[in-house]
Amino acid sequence: MNFNFLSPVSDLVLAHNELLPTQALGRKLKIHSAQNGIPDLEGVNIAILGVLENRNDVNYIGETFQLNEIRKSLYGLFPGSWNTAVADLGDINKGETVEDTYFALKEAIAILVKQKITPLIIGGSQDLTYANYRAYDALVPMVNIVNVDCKFDLGDSAKPIKNNSFVGKIILDEPYNLFNYATIGYQTYFNSQEEIDLMDRLYFESYRLGDVANDIKIVEPALRDAHIVSIDLSAVQASALSLNQKYSPNGLNGKEICAIARYAGISNKVSSFGIYEYKPSKDDEVTSMLIAQMIWYFIEGYNFRVKDDDFSNENNYQKFITLVDEQELIFYKSAKTGRWWIEIPFLSEVNNKLKRHTLLPCMHQDYLDACNNKVPERWYKAFQKNCV
Known part of the structure; x- marks a missing residue:
């Protein structure tokens, strides 16, 4: 080297x-x-x-x-x-x-x-x-x-x-x-x-x-x-x-x-x-x-790094789905660490920067907010960036 x-x-x-x-x-x-x-x-x-x-x-x-x-x-x-x-x-x-x-x-x-x-x-x-x-x-x-x-x-x-x-x-x-x-x-x-x-x-x-x-x-x-x-x-x-x-x-x-x-x-x-x-x-x-x-x-x-973002095996996570303003929000919670993610949908009609569904790290509070019909700010910003 x-x-x-x-x-x-x-x-x-x-x-x-x-x-x-x-x-x-x-x-x-x-x-x-x-x-x-x-x-x-x-x-x-x-x-x-x-x-x-x-x-x-x-x-x-x-x-x-x-x-x-x-x-x-x-x-x-x-x-x-x-x-x-x-x-x-x-x-x-x-x-x-x-x-x-x-x-x-x-x-x-x-x-x-x-x-x-x-x-x-x-x-x-x-x-x-x-x-x-x-x-x-x-x-x-x-x-x-x-x-x-x-x-x-x-x-x-x-x-x-x-x-x-x-x-x-x-x-x-x-x-x-x-x-x-x-x-x-x-x-x-x-x-x-x-x-x-x-x-x-x-x-x-x-x-x-x-x-x-x-x-x-x-x-x-x-x-x-x-x-x-x-x-x-x-x-x-x-x-x-x-x-x-x-x-x-x-x-x-x-x-x-x-x-x-x-x-x-x-x-x-x-x-x-x-x-x-x-x-x-x-x-x-x-x-x-x-x-x-x-x-x-x-x-x-x-x-103390833990590989907790592998969502291919459903034993590794819990999945939660909520509706906010007719928009389906999908959350994942790691069974290993209790950390949360939210899915950013793939928009096929838009030339977006992400070529697949992407998981965005978030907090438990974001899920609670979504249950109360409030869009998580991190999700909104990532979603808007994808639409550009």
């Missing part, structure tokens, strides 16, 4: 790792080191990739950064009773141009995902999500992205790509592979009314911070349906972060962002996970520890 654009984990971090107890997570990882080179990825489930690229940050002023503190924090945590094998492949350095970095990241993700290894990206600016998305061009026909962010990042797609406008590029650049885009934790005052209206017109999903804080479980179906999960640290409230990282007094707290990371890990569909907009500062311990705990929870979730 050609990963010659990766630089090894620094000797400083490896020396720190040697001093840790043998039970620590860092002692159980396969690590890319200068001495031993890139580890054998046989049997590896998750591969950590640092990306030291931040030049498309709208506030970029030439500063560089490294991920040593995050690795130190992560390596020092203790794993759960996991069967999940994790490798740390080191970092992708800045290329000659940002496009070179995108290309290297895209290649690395495509290689890993083909091998059924989930890349876990720790990055600079969030526009790297565009390269992550492009890695799927040859992998899956339609991609679902979840962005955990206080903003939609739609931006002006006519201008060059930046970390606050990469979603516009994802929507408008060919090949068109985006099926669903969901934003978790958006804060209305950071988004123009035009952007909010555009999200509605495109039938994309958005979960306001207040709703997420009120009941974190509402985001689980969106994460269960995602291929790519991208987290912008500006979605986290300032009190949970170090000096340079603080953005807004309101935001997701540490527990909520870790719960979201765990939901992403549990999802059978999530095949790449990224944490972006890391900005180190002198008092860095809090941010690096929070990122380490988010990674820990993602791995923890991954370890």
Whole structure:
């Protein structure tokens, strides 16, 4: 496997790792080191990739950064009773141009995902999500992205790509592979009314911070349906972060962002996970520890993945049919996990994006709403997207 654009984990971090107890997570990882080179990825489930690229940050002023503190924090945590094998492949350095970095990241993700290894990206600016998305061009026909962010990042797609406008590029650049885009934790005052209206017109999903804080479980179906999960640290409230990282007094707290990371890990569909907009500062311990705990929870979730979406055998599920406004809605409940799905009908007369009946993850509450003659919003949006 050609990963010659990766630089090894620094000797400083490896020396720190040697001093840790043998039970620590860092002692159980396969690590890319200068001495031993890139580890054998046989049997590896998750591969950590640092990306030291931040030049498309709208506030970029030439500063560089490294991920040593995050690795130190992560390596020092203790794993759960996991069967999940994790490798740390080191970092992708800045290329000659940002496009070179995108290309290297895209290649690395495509290689890993083909091998059924989930890349876990720790990055600079969030526009790297565009390269992550492009890695799927040859992998899956339609991609679902979840962005955990206080903003939609739609931006002006006519201008060059930046970390606050990469979603516009994802929507408008060919090949068109985006099926669903969901934003978790958006804060209305950071988004123009035009952007909010555009999200509605495109039938994309958005979960306001207040709703997420009120009941974190509402985001689980969106994460269960995602291929790519991208987290912008500006979605986290300032009190949970170090000096340079603080953005807004309101935001997701540490527990909520870790719960979201765990939901992403549990999802059978999530095949790449990224944490972006890391900005180190002198008092860095809090941010690096929070990122380490988010990674820990993602791995923890991954370890508890259950194949519960096989509906070919009727012993695996219960089926429920309801009528809403003369529209038949068909729900499935997994016998293994109790998770729910709703069927999106196949419309033969429309050139729809889905070529068969598709099951959309949903909540028990959606079924209860349907019983009370209320159409579930996720179903409505997916149905409308199919009619386009």
